[in-house]
Structures are given as structure tokens and as C-alpha cells.
Amino acid sequence: MIQSLIPQIVTSEAFINQFNSLLEKNIGSQFHEQIKRKDIGSFDIKYLLKCADVLSFSNNYSVLDKVLRICQATITDPDLSAFYRDKAIFILQKLGNYPLISLANSKGLLEAEDTNEIGLDEVLIQSKIELQHTNFLPNGNSFKGNAFQNSFWNKASSNQVLSVSAPTAAGKSFIFCQKLLEIMLSGNEVNILYLVPTRALVSQVSEDIKNSVRGALDNYEVVTLPNHEFLDTTLKKVFVFTQERLHFLLGSHKVEFDYIFVDEAHKLSDSYRGVLLQHAIFRAASPKTVIVYASPFSKNPQKLLDLHSNKEKKDSVYDAVATVNQNLFWVNQIPKKPKNWNIQYVSEKVVDIGELELSNTPNSELKRLAFIAHNLGKHNHGNLVYVNIPSDAEKVCNLIVDLKIREGCKELEIPEIQDLIELCEKTIHKKFLLGKFLKYGVAFHYGNIPQLIRGKVEELFKLGHLQFLVCTSTLVEGVNLSCKNIFVRGPRKGRNKNMAMTSEDFWNLAGRAGRWGQEFQGNVFCIDVSRQDLWPNGKPREREPYEIKPSVEKELRNSSQFIDYVNRGTPRNESAENINFEYLLSYLVEGVTKKDQRILDSVSGNQDYARLIESVEMVVDECNLPHEIYQNNPGISPIAIDEMHKYFLIKKENGALESLIPPHPASEEPVIELTKVLARINKYLSPNAFGFKPQATFVLSMLITKWMNGYSVARLISDREKYLTDKGKDVKINALIRSVLEDIENVARFRAPKYLSCYNDILKHVLAEEGKLDLVNHLGDVQLSLEFGVNIKTQLSMISIGLSRTSAIELSSYASDSEMSVQAVIKWIKEQNLEDFDLPKLVHEEIKLLLKELHWIRSL
DSSP states (O other): HHHHHHHHHHHSSHHHHHHHHHHHHHTTTTOOTTTTEOOOOOOOOHHHHHHHHTTTTOOHHHHHHHHHHHHHHHOOOOTTHHHHHHHHHHHHHHTHHHHHHHHHHHTTTTOOOSOOOOOOHHHHHHHHHHHHHHHEEETSSSEEEOHHHHHHHHHHHSSSEEEEEETTTTTHHHHHHOOOOHHHHOOOSSEEEEESSSHHHHHHHHHHHHHHHHHTOOOOOOOOOOOOOGOSSEEEEEEEEEEHHHHHHHHHOHHHHHHETTTGGGGGGHHHHHHHHHHHHHHHHTTTEEEEEEEEEEGGGGGGGOOOOTOOOOEEEOOOOOSSSSEEEEEETTEEEEEEEEEEEESSSSEEEEEEOSOOOOOSHHHHHHHHHHHHTSSSSSSEOSSSSHHHHHHHHHHHHHHHHHTOOOOOOHHHHHHHHHHHHHHTTTTOOOHHTTTTTEEOOOTTTHHHHHHHHHHHHHHHHHHEEEOOOTTTTOOOOOOOOOEESOOBBBOOOOOOOOOOHHHHHHTTTOOOOOOSSSEEESSTTTTTTTTTOOOOOOOOOBBOOOOOHHHHGGGGHHHHHHTTTTTHHHGGHHHHHHHHHHEEEEEEHHHHHHHHHHHSSSHHHHHHHHHHHHHHHHOOOOOHHTTTTTTTTTHHHHHHHHHHHHHHHOOOOGSOOOOTTTTTSHHHHHHHHHHHHHTTTTTTTOOOOOHHHHHHHHHHHHHHOOOOHHHHHHHHHHHHHHHTOOOHHHHHHHHHHHHIIIIIIIIIIHHHHHHHHHHHHHHHTTTOHHHHHHHHOHHHHHHTTOHHHHHHHHTTTTHHHHHHHHHHOOOOOSSOOOHHHHHHHHHOOGGSOOHHHHHHHHHHHHHHHGGOOOOO
């Protein structure tokens, strides 16, 4: 009966007119005098609340968003009485939206002046509702969930594979952490794998897990370092890894995972990293492993269940929940009036909200973005401005700071900001622009910035100390950073002007506006949407669930092209343009070699299946090395690996095998020898992996060597500056800083570990056959050293217990023992008087915080 009323209500003229009037008032109340607002019609809040009560039974996201709008508008409107706020709270309780109620309480909006006495029947109804939304943990604690969270909780314990999908702000991270806690409370021994797509998320998820478990468990470990030497003896472990780190761990140490949680599972559709992710999951999962996938707002989460034909109990979860209102605006310049801009709200229809008049003419592309962001956001904290590349982030910050100074803004005297400025100057460069902008509550944020600095920027933004944060696609990749407003113009991912941001990525970014429990509503301002060159996929209008298509499946739409590439021997001069095929070949070689039915089933529907398998079998038949070498080096063609092996054998016959051994980074003149190694990699494994020209390869060799030796980022930057100055080149310091940070991320932490690890694996095999085991041991774990930028055990132990690389390097400079284990490092830190060390204040704070968090370490 109620379900039949819902479409009648939402399509009725009375509801539409009154809801639109409420909508326009609620949205317009966020803006100050900078917008000339149009007149708003009247509405009957009592009628709208009655409608919302009925509509709350809907399972349609759009309808539930209207319910939420009516409730939050009622709560935040100072002109409405406590009677109506009570009605709105009751509806929110039915929906399980307790965080929004808590937010209203924290802001003093529910301190009613004349609240009516609640009758016994209403108390009983509220108690029943609350109990329906309550979930219990084995230790007796409980939490309240919304429809999505409750559905997940009920299904997670009875399925071997579960694929869940929900809007960005549905509370997925919270419910996952609660499930992890339940698992660890229920068993004596458990290994849980939590896969995330980026290193930034490794840090964030690790902290979320620790915060959830704090006080409930003592003996557990959160593992982020993929090396068995650094695993503690605890029986309950949560491994938080990227797919690359997981491959590395599995190459040296077999771990039986009881559970695998795949966060941002839609990344299975993400080019070669999607192939690598699927490969990693199959390598890690055993027949007994329970697997949970989570993706934002997918219309076919059940698609991922098809990857596990060996599992019987499988299910998917999709519940439409509206937890926070998100407003989409179009901002377009009024013709012939460069300072005047029209603002429109976009919903079922496009509504004119008002007109914005800028004080200055935006006579460049970036000024259009910066001026509008500053004008609309200057009365609020929590403004995110999206740009495409790091250099644009710095330019937009500079424009916003200049506008703030012209309006009389003074430098902030906030100790936390001063501490971050000190850290930037000591660990990056005295002229690093971030320090200049921080003084005025403005910062930039991109992925190449060191973890400690980036994390502190995020913290200051959350605390409200930073008014504007200008960011690149790091936010799209899953950093859970909420905000009030997002400003975006012609969004792309990276430098390619023809690579417009996909609809999925745009709405993932937009989902950061108005995080649940922190804001009542969030705003997304899309600028210059009338320009097709900036928005080639069309004006963003309405978020629609997207379709998950795993990359393995997508890449094999070109199966004939892939087969041809393989049959021609995966030519090295084409490999850079066929990186997706390189990862796909590694994946399929494992399927054929190990007869892994999951891998074979994942491609069995292809029309060229027989030819596909035949071409891969031909590659496998020609492989001359142990399978583990190909398995542990995904993304490098087995044919290329064999070519490198043949080269090594020729050198062995000529008595020059030892000349191939990469130098230890701490040895004399390692750069020249490493340059030769990189040149061999360029020739046999991947052309241009380390630069076309010998000079470029030499520069990168210097960077890699110093990075592995644990040089600080500041030292790497100053050394590069000196090198270029000595060559007589003009140095623009902030461009140089960006260049070094990018080389660290893309070369030292990605290409170098990938290809040097493969080089070493082949060489270790040849040396072992010759019985030269002492030389094999010299090669060590180069992948681990490059991933984390250190090469001594003491520093790795410090990183393994939670210190950033920056803090580990600063602190280890005071330790004489380079071979300390985890336990020895903890003991050593506890024995030190940190005040005796000349460390940046934020490094001091990170170390002190770590000591408080080490409750899972057994007493020494």
C-alpha cells in the first residue's frame, strides 16, 4: 500500500512545487551576499514532513535523497520550531541516519526551547527502531547502522564471496572496520588482507583500523611492510597492501589468508592495474578464503561474483541510502560580462540560483577557477579546488593567496601550521611554495608529496585550519577527505589534455563533498560547463550507477591484437605502448602453467579463446626459467625475461658474469655501475624504462642510488640543484622540486623496483646454478629497499612499526646499530630522550604518537 503511494507523491504538482521551494531556500541559505539570489516561493513544512515519512519506505536513491533534504532542511532552519525538528529526527532514526542526528546535536541545533513531552507509545516505537538498526559485537559492544551497513552485516557471515556497492558516503569504511573487529574478536588466529589501490590509502586504512580496534584488542598487528622478516609473532594480523606489495610478499613468503577485503573494487576495471589486482587476488585466495569486494555505486556488483566459480555461497549487496545531500551547480560566464557568472542548481531540472559578480576580471584559464572558488568559498572552511597537474595546483594556490592578501587577510598564527612549515623547510626546501601558502590557510595536495607532509595537510584541513586545499587526482584515488565545497573545471587525470575524467571518477570526486556525519550538505561547482572542450563527456547532471567491467575482460576485446603481439614475440620497441598486454600475458601464463581454473574461466567466454590459449601455451613451452621468476614479475613479458636470461648466459660463457651484479648502494662509485644495469634493462626488459639518453639514465641512477641509501628528499633536491647548476643550466627551484618528487614516485618507487627486481631474480638464478651463493645473497631485497627508500634493517624496522620514511631517516641518524629488529628498535626508541635529538617538531610528534599506538607489541 505504502509503496504504491510513493510515485503518486513524488510526481504530484503540490509536492514538486513545495519541495522545490524548500530546496531553493535550503541551498541558498549557504551563500552570503556575494550572490544575488532570486525570490523563493512558500512551502508547508508540515505537509512536506508527512510526505517524507511515507517516502522513507522507498528503496530508490533519488526519493531517499528528497527525504533527507526535507529532514536536514528542517533541522538547520532556525525559523522552524522544535516540534518539526522532532518529526525530522524521527524520520532520520527510521533510516538509521544517526551520524546526522549526532552532527545536529554537536552544533546545538536540537536544543529545543519548547519540546513537547514524548508519550510512552512514541518512546516504545523509537526504541524498536533503534534496536532494528543496532548490531552487536562479540565483546558486548554495539553500533547503529543504516540500511546498507545492516544488509552487509547480515550477509557477510554467511557467504564465501560478497560484493557490495553503495554511494561514496554510505559508511563503507566504518562497517568494514567493524567487521574486521568482529572477526578478530571471534578467533584466536586469523590473517586478514585489506587491499587498497594506492600507498596513500595504505596509511589511511591502517589508521582507521587501529582507531576501530583501540581498546578492544591488545594482541594484533597491522602489517604494511611486505617482508616476512618484519612480521611479528602475533596471531591476529591485518595486512594492508596495494596489489604491488601483495605480489612482492607472495613472491617470498606464503601466507594463508582467511579473509580478503578489496576496497575500491571498481579498480578491477582500471587498465593494467586492474589486471594486476585480479592476478593478486587469485594468487592470495585459497579455497577457504572469504572475499569481500566493495565498489562505489555500481549497478552490477554481482559481476565480481563470476570471478569465483570455485565458491558456492555468493551474494551481492546494493542498498540505496542517502546519508548526506550533495548539490551540483553549473557556473557559467554571462555573455559579454566577464565578471558576471550565472549559478544554476542541477537536479531533475536546472534552476537559476543567482548571479555572482567577481571583483576582478578572470583573464586566464586558471583565474576563472581560482577567482570563482575564492569568491564562493571565502566565507566557509572546507574548500577543495581540483586541478589536473601539480604545477597548476601551485599557481591556483598563489592566486587565492593573492586575493586573500588584497582583502586584508593576515598571516595565521596557528602552531600546527608553523610546525608544518618547519617540516617543509627542513625536509623539502626552504623555498618550497607550500610553506608560503600555509601562512594564509591555503595548501596544495598531490600524490608525490612525502607521506608525513601530505598527511599533516589532510589533518589541518579536517581541523578547519586550512580554508582552501588545491588537489590533483590523489583525491579521486580514494583518500577519504571530506569537504564543504568542491570546485572543478575541465577535469582530467594527469597531463594528457585528451584524457578527460571518466564519469565514474568525476562522481567519485564529487562524493567527497559533504561527508556523512561531518556536513549537512556538500556542494560541487562545475565551472564553464558550456564549453565542450572542457567537458567532452557532456555536462555532469545526475550520478548513475556505472557498470563494472574487469580489465582482463576489457583488454581481450582486442584479443586478435593481443594474440598478434604475443605471436610476434612481444617486441620490446612496442612494449611501452602495450603495457596492458604485458600484464595480461603474465596473468595468462600463470593460468596455463598452474592450470588455474579461475584464470582460465575468466577468459573462456572470449570468441578467440582457443587461439588465445594456444599462443600463451607456445610462450610457456619456450620458457627456460623456473615458473616462480615469471610469476613474481608480473607486467614483464616472459619472452623479454628469457631474452635477458640468454644475455646473462653469454656473459657467463665469456667469464664476465660477476660484472652484471648491481652495486650495493653504499659501495664506492655505485652510480656508474648502476647506470650500466639500467641500460641493460632498457635494452632487454623495457625500452626507455630509465630514459632514452645515457645522460638521463645517469641522472636517474644517481637518484635511485641515493634514494636506496636513505637520503632525505631535501638532500635529493639540493643534489639535483647543484648538479644542474654545475652544468650551467638555469634552475627554477619549484619546477625542480616537482621534477624530483615525480622521479622519486615514478622511477625510484615504481619502475626501478619493478625492473631491478626482475633483473636480480634472473641473475640470482644464473649465479645459483654456478654455485656462487655468496654473490646471490649480496643482491638482497632491492624491491623492498626501493619501495620504501631505505636499505638498512634499522630503518625498515622503524617503517614497519608505523613511522613515515621521513621520520625513520631523521631518527635513524642517531642510531649506531644498522641491523636492529622491530623489537630492538622499539626498545631503543623507548630508551631515548627525544628532546636530545634535533628533529623537526612534527617528527617528534609522530614518534610520540607511535609509542602510544604500540599496544599490540608484546612486552619486551
